[in-house]
Amino acid sequence: MGLSAARALAGAGWQVTLLDQDAIPNPRGSSHDQHRLIRHAYGAERGYMAMVDQAFAAWDRLWAELGACHYVPTGVLAMAEAAGGWLAASRAALREAGHQVQDLAPETLPARLPMLAATGLADAFHTAPGGVLLADRILAGLVRRCAAQGVRFRQALVRAVDPEHGRATLADGTTLAADLMVVAAGPWLPRLLPAQPVRASRQVIVMLEPPPALRPAWAAAPMLLDLAEDGGFYAVPPVAGTTLKLGDHRFAPAGDAEDPRAASPAEAEEILALARRRLPGLEQYRLLEARACYYDVTADERFILAPLGARGWVMGGFSGHGFKFGPLLGEALARAVADPTLASLLPAWAAGLSPPPPGLLPSGV
Numbered sequence: 343m344g345l346s347a348a349r350a351l352a353g354a355g356w357q358v359t360l361l362d363q364d365a366i367p368n369p370r371g372s373s374h375d376q377h378r379l380i381r382h383a384y385g386a387e388r389g390y391m392a393m394v395d396q397a398f399a400a401w402d403r404l405w406a407e408l409g410a411c412h413y414v415p416t417g418v419l420a421m422a423e424a425a426g427g428w429l430a431a432s433r434a435a436l437r438e439a440g441h442q443v444q445d446l447a448p449e450t451l452p453a454r455l456p457m458l459a460a461t462g463l464a465d466a467f468h469t470a471p472g473g474v475l476l477a478d479r480i481l482a483g484l485v486r487r488c489a490a491q492g493v494r495f496r497q498a499l500v501r502a503v504d505p506e507h508g509r510a511t512l513a514d515g516t517t518l519a520a521d522l523m524v525v526a527a528g529p530w531l532p533r534l535l536p537a538q539p540v541r542a543s544r545q546v547i548v549m550l551e552p553p554p555a556l557r558p559a560w561a562a563a564p565m566l567l568d569l570a571e572d573g574g575f576y577a578v579p580p581v582a583g584t585t586l587k588l589g590d591h592r593f594a595p596a597g598d599a600e601d602p603r604a605a606s607p608a609e610a611e612e613i614l615a616l617a618r619r620r621l622p623g624l625e626q627y628r629l630l631e632a633r634a635c636y637y638d639v640t641a642d643e644r645f646i647l648a649p650l651g652a653r654g655w656v657m658g659g660f661s662g663h664g665f666k667f668g669p670l671l672g673e674a675l676a677r678a679v680a681d682p683t684l685a686s687l688l689p690a691w692a693a694g695l696s697p698p699p700p701g702l703l704p705s706g707v
């Protein structure tokens with residue numbers, strides 16, 4: 343979010359300094375990984391579903407600036423063990439908005455995707471748009487792009503922020519002043535702005551190598567969203583030299599972004615257990631790595647993109663679904679800074695609760 347905001351603000355003529363406690367891209371950041379997913383299916387959240395088209399357009403603008411596209415379309419397969427719920431809500435919202443949704447009889451899935459078992463499945467659908475954003479390549483590209491735009495990078499821990507006056511106090515006691523301050527601290531936000539309704543949540547991901555017989559099927563597989571009652575899992579297929587990744591979207595009751603990233607065997611097993619009934623023979627997959635990443639969550643999973651004091655903005659609460667919107671939100675912030683009439687309208691749009699205010703997006707989007 344910080345890189346995206348810096349890119350957009352520099353593009354709008356601001357002189358930008360990016361402060362990060364670690365080297366950027368930061369391997370401890372929420373954004374740092376091989377991949378992140380982008381998809382239209384959003385349950386009943388029509389606002390975020392609509393924002394996905396706006397996000398795709400923003401990614402296209404970024405690819406044009408980078409001279410490279412870091413997106414691999416895979417399609418989306420959503421499955422559930424009960425009819426109704428998130429799948430039915432997604433299907434209804436998608437169709438209402440004119441998206442193509444292919445309903446699939448669960449028992450036909452293993453013939454299409456031999457890594458799957460249909461046991462217990464009640465519902466499934468496929469959508470063609472959607473796929474994998476190659477996150478670490480995107481971050482590296484954004485760093486290069488920001489540097490080319492004159493953004494200055496400074497490695498420093500910010501101890502305190504004063505958005506009213508645009509001041510940041512660094513760990514060494516130095517105070518920096520700016521006309522505009524954007525706080526995009528990911529899961530560290532509760533440390534910097536404790537009044538914001540955001541908390542860190544520890545999320546474990548496991549990287550696997552499929553057995554040789556299943557590798558071609560996995561290489562061509564869609565992203566998998568398994569919506570089980572007791573908390574399903576998602577699978578990111580191995581594309582463009584990345585590994586197969588499994589994770590889940592249940593929030594951890596506690597967590598701090600400074601905690602160690604190594605995941606215990608028990609934590610890895612929790613994810614594998616969620617996937618075992620859907621991916622038979624999981625014990626034949628090689629476990630390459632298990633580690634933790636931190637979400638910055640709000641209670642209702644809605645984003646916070648809002649003015650803060652006289653000179654500040656906060657970007658946070660991305661609740662495990664913010665990456666796909668990074669360039670879009672960075673551009674939106676820069677526009678709202680340039681046009682104060684947009685500022686009061688941005689929070690509801692970013693929370694998925696209202697359409698984009700007129701003038702926020704480039705025409706045609």
Ligand SMILES: Cc1cc2nc3c(=O)[nH]c(=O)nc-3n(C[C@H](O)[C@H](O)[C@H](O)COP(=O)(O)OP(=O)(O)OC[C@H]3O[C@@H](n4cnc5c(N)ncnc54)[C@H](O)[C@@H]3O)c2cc1C
Nearest residue numbers: 343363368371372373379500528530635660663664665666
């Ligand atoms: C496992 C996992 C899977 C996810 N999957 C998806 C997905 O499929 N699709 C999707 O859209 N989203 C997904 N997300 C969510 C998405 O990745 C995040 O919402 C997004 O990357 C958040 O970006 P950010 O810039 O806010 O935070 P970060 O990337 O964490 O960046 C915050 C930066 O601020 C710096 N910082 C914080 N405090 C200070 C301080 N006091 N001083 C100096 N520097 C500081 C940190 O060092 C860090 O580099 C996922 C997240 C995780 C963890």
